[in-house]
């Protein structure tokens with residue numbers, strides 16, 4: 279863990295000393311003679327400060343308050359570092375233009391995808407009433423399922439939900455990198471974020487056959503969300519049997535139980551609509 283700079287600690291101590299000197303001035307000479315901390319009542323430490331070319335004796339913070347301040351400053355710094363690591367791993371702003379463009383407004387209608395589109399619109403309209411139910415979009419490559427899932431996410435972000443969007447291969451690359459680092463975010467911490475976020479969107483589930491580690495990781499995430507009744511949005515190229523073969527039965531059965539399944543039958547959407 280990175281050390282807190284002594285400068286920042288000293289600065290804080292000086293700030294507190296300043297507060298104490300002010301308070302002591304208000305309290306009067308009697309309190310100064312008592313050398314007791316006005317915050318906790320314990321004995322204070324003698325300190326010498328330079329003032330107008332002379333050295334003055336003041337009473338600095340007591341050891342108890344000083345230690346408490348040090349601990350608090352350290353905790354705050356650790357928490358800030360943790361937040362920075364999390365935002366680096368899960369920043370939705372990193373998704374860029376491609377995500378920004380995928381909204382209901384930019385959806386290009388075509389007969390074969392109409393069903394999926396209607397299900398996405400229904401899902402967002404009934405979202406609160408669905409009470410924790412997620413949605414799985416499945417269909418061939420380029421059928422627009424990621425577009426619909428992103429469109430849902432845009433609406434939910436606008437409603438104030440905390441949403442995360444991760445493409446699964448990317449997620450695992452980041453998980454491996456982070457776990458390998460000395461100061462990296464812990465696996466349990468990543469799982470806890472993925473479980474507790476309001477809405478989680480996992481793109482491309484089952485694209486690569488999950489190893490034991492990945493299956494275990496995914497199960498902890500999906501099962502955690504299942505137990506806490508939080509909606510998960512999934513896109514996949516695979517139907518139920520395909521998913522069972524690639525990510526295992528345990529994860530697949532949790533998803534089926536907690537998600538609306540939307541089958542998109544459109545052929546190669548990207549080939550037809552180049553501007554996606």
Ligand SMILES: [Zn+2]
Nearest residue numbers: 315318340343
């Ligand atoms: Zn004190």
